[in-house]
Amino acid sequence: MFWTSQALILGLAHLAASKPFSSQSKRWDDFGVKHAWDEVPRGWELHGPAPTDYTFDMRIALRQDRFDDLVTALYEVSDPTHERYGQHLSKEEVAALVAPHRDSVDLVESWLAAHNLDLASSERSHAGDWITIRVSVAQAEKMLGTKYNVFRHGQSDEYVIRTMNYSLPNVLHEHVALVSPTTYFGTMKSMKATSFIHEGGPTIQSDPNLARLTGPNSLATVPSSCATTITPSCLRALYKTSDYTPSATKQNRLGVVGYLAEYANRADLDTFFKSFRPDAVNSSYTTVLVNGGGDDQSRPGVEANLDIQYTTGISYPTPNIYYSTGGSPPFIPDSYTPSNTNEPYLDWLNFIVDQKDIPQTITTSYGDEEQTVPRDYAIRVCNIFAQLGSRGTTLLFASGDSGVGGGQCLTNDGQNRTAFMPAFPASCPFVTTVGGTTHVSPEVAVDFSGGGFSNYFARPSYQSKDVSTYLTGLGNQYSGLFNSSGRAYPDVSAQAQGFQVVVNGRVTPVGGTSASSPTFAGVISLLNDYLISKGKAPLGFLNPLLYSKAASALNDITSGSNPGCGTNGFSAGKGWDPVTGLGTPDFSKLKKLLG
Structure with missing residues (x-):
């Protein structure tokens, strides 16, 4: 679904030549709320605290630098009165429009490195607009200024690890669109x-x-x-x-x-x-x-x-x-086996955009x-x-x-x-x-x-x-x-x-x-x-x-x-x-x- 690109290697070289992260650590503690629920989403109930050593794949969606241009192109190729009607974009052309700005990549990589995460083990989408990296609950809580808990969905008896709110360092807000899994409680069994x-x-x-x-x-x-x-x-x-x-x-x-x-x-x-x-x-x-x-x-x-x-x-x-x-199986409260995010919806979307040929x-x-x-x-x-x-x-x-x-x-x-x-x-x-x-x-x-x-x-x-x-x-x-x-x-x-x-x-x-x-x-x-x-x-x-x-x-x-x-x-x-x-x-x- 993802692969580490040459851009990652270049990014690591850039980071190695930059100032030590410790000198910049203050800004990573200056949080602003990204999303918060006022109440536990209906159908879910708090089960208990998430084990701090439980690990999962954190997905970070970087801001897409030229997304407005993509929307413009979408409407032009879809408008039967426009001269570009039917001239659909290639996978590479789309990737160029949704790729993040270099400043966004540098900042996010610095943030991850400041939390001692192994950038070499991260995975990148084709366009570089998604970074996936394995973290523990303890690391995620520190990164996002939040607390993860186990929640149970009454109708399906499914358990997930989620948070009621999460924050990002203020310097990252204009560069990061989404971090997952955080406050989205839906799973395929709870979806209709x-x-x-x-x-x-x-x-x-x-x-x-x-x-x-x-x-x-x-x-x-x-x-x-x-x-x-x-x-x-x-x-x-x-x-x-x-x-x-x-x-x-x-x-x-x-x-x-x-x-x-x-x-x-x-x-x-x-x-x-x-x-x-x-x-x-x-x-x-x-x-x-x-x-x-x-x-x-x-x-x-x-x-x-x-x-x-x-x-x-x-x-x-x-x-x-x-x-x-598939997605991963739901979290089992008495088994702390590491798993993925249990968000198969994102799994399919990121899979399909990375395909060269799509139905x-x-x-x-x-x-x-x-x-x-x-x-x-x-x-x-x-x-x-x-x-x-x-x-x-x-x-x-x-x-x-x-x-x-x-x-x-x-x-x-x-x-x-x-x-x-x-x-x-x-x-x-x-x-x-x-x-x-x-x-x-x-x-x-x-x-x-x-x-x-x-x-x-x-x-x-x-x-x-x-x-x-x-x-x-x-x-x-x-x-x-x-x-x-x-x-x-x-x-x-x-x-x-x-x-x-x-x-x-x-x-x-x-x-x-x-x-x-x-x-x-x-x-x-x-x-x-x-x-x-x-x-x-x-x-x-x-x-x-x-x-x-x-x-x-x-x-x-x-x-x-x-x-x-x-x-x-x-x-x-x-x-x-x-x-x-x-x-x-x-x-x-x-x-x-x-x-």
């Missing part, structure tokens, strides 16, 4: 997979619509059965992809991101194909193991199977990749309440998404399954104020967020479709007009419950209920925006196939296109709402709305529009 088994929902063992999907007697309308039981043929008919056969299968790829203990199962996929996509029987997907991820075929995951069965079910024969990201489309179906993610952490993760988008990858995220917010909808800033609860990464402006629909002829918003407005990220210019129009129509309703100037989501939507998924050999009905995101990803992957087959660049970051010329090629969803927080939530309506976004895809119209 945005899917759920629909207990008692209808199931079918084979698809009666397959014979009529293509050919002279192809479906003129979407079968009424698709209102309750979704299969690939339903989605291919509904979103008009059934007549398209991918041809750029040597270049185009579709990625699905999976996390701790969620394994896609090949036997289940084969059973799924036999029942619902017979022409794909005997095809499969590639598993890429990230950071010790597994591929246990005896433990099929509902989330993983849902994702891979529907990305392949729509995009076949496009190659699909399932990224199984043109990637879908992810996990998320947290935005307020549970420290702002500095969320910003840094969101910035990584900008890097991927600038390289020509479309990133799709599920919008969540709690409407405008689940649970008590209380702020965690010490005020316990009632408010809508936006989700992250759905709220990041550099990703395309997918909400949920249900029924056919017409589609309507599904009532759990996550949607709202970020409290961390400002509204980006690409959606300003559409969101302003919606807010004007909304008036003063829900005033004070959401940040009307924040990044609004979802951007688009797709079916989210009644998906027929094979798990352990049996068909299981599954719902959630976890179904919506891979569905939309499948359609985008087909569009990328079309573009690549014509010698054109893939779509990359979608949103500037979606909110401009592509809006007319989407099916506007005008009814339904997403209740939550004791309210009826937002309502779908004409144009963009924070329930279904701009609408669901029409492949034939999008393909024609892209030429």
Whole structure:
């Protein structure tokens, strides 16, 4: 994932020639708070002090010197009216824009050396904007002016070592964006997979619509059965992809991101194909193991199977990749075995940006309440998404399954104020967020479709007009419950209920925006196939296109709402709305529009 670069050797030479660190030690004790929680994040409880000799990998994110230039480039290559549209950046060009300033590197290296840490053992990202170094709890507490404790997550019975606050020497604040693990409590077991088994929902063992999907007697309308039981043929008919056969299968790829203990199962996929996509029987997907991820075929995951069965079910024969990201096991209170940070989300992100070739489309179906993610952490993760988008990858995220917010909808800033609860990464402006629909002829918003407005990220210019129009129509309703100037989501939507998924050999009905995101990803992957087959660049970051010329090629969803927080939530309506976004895809119209 990381490697020590020549810059490290040069840096060490520079340090050897500089003044002794002891003469500068005073400034390392001049702390300023970087991030602090007012209360233990909900769902977690204090278990006890962390053992001082416990060691972990500390990740230090250095300020990216030319990140504003990267964002400028991202919007230029993603804007269909700009002369640079489609001229995506290379891995090396991105690295040059996000590399830290030499002053930042020198200061951080001096700080680490002042704490007697072995710089030669540190690892650097390709761009040099991340430094990873092994530290003990005692060292970390001294470096960050804090106290680490063991916390337990009640629902998953998972333990992590975290801190309620951390500080940095004031001289480092403008040079260091983030230190991890510190105040981000989320782990993959406490994050929400945005899917759920629909207990008692209808199931079918084979698809009666397959014979009529293509050919002279192809479906003129979407079968009424698709209102309750979704299969690939339903989605291919509904979103008009059934007549398209991918041809750029040597270049185009579709990625699905999976996390701790969620394994896609090949036997289940084969059973799924036999029942619902017979022409794909005997095809499969590639598993890429990230950071010790597994591929246990005896433990099929509902989330993983849902994702891979529907990305392949729509995009076949496009190659699909399932990224199984491991991360370290959770901390065990009675065993002080050294481990990593137990933050597999960062593990996957740092892995993927270091790859030379990245799938043109990637879908992810996990998320947290935005307020549970420290702002500095969320910003840094969101910035990584900008890097991927600038390289020509479309990133799709599920919008969540709690409407405008689940649970008590209380702020965690010490005020316990009632408010809508936006989700992250759905709220990041550099990703395309997918909400949920249900029924056919017409589609309507599904009532759990996550949607709202970020409290961390400002509204980006690409959606300003559409969101302003919606807010004007909304008036003063829900005033004070959401940040009307924040990044609004979802951007688009797709079916989210009644998906027929094979798990352990049996068909299981599954719902959630976890179904919506891979569905939309499948359609985008087909569009990328079309573009690549014509010698054109893939779509990359979608949103500037979606909110401009592509809006007319989407099916506007005008009814339904997403209740939550004791309210009826937002309502779908004409144009963009924070329930279904701009609408669901029409492949034939999008393909024609892209030429």
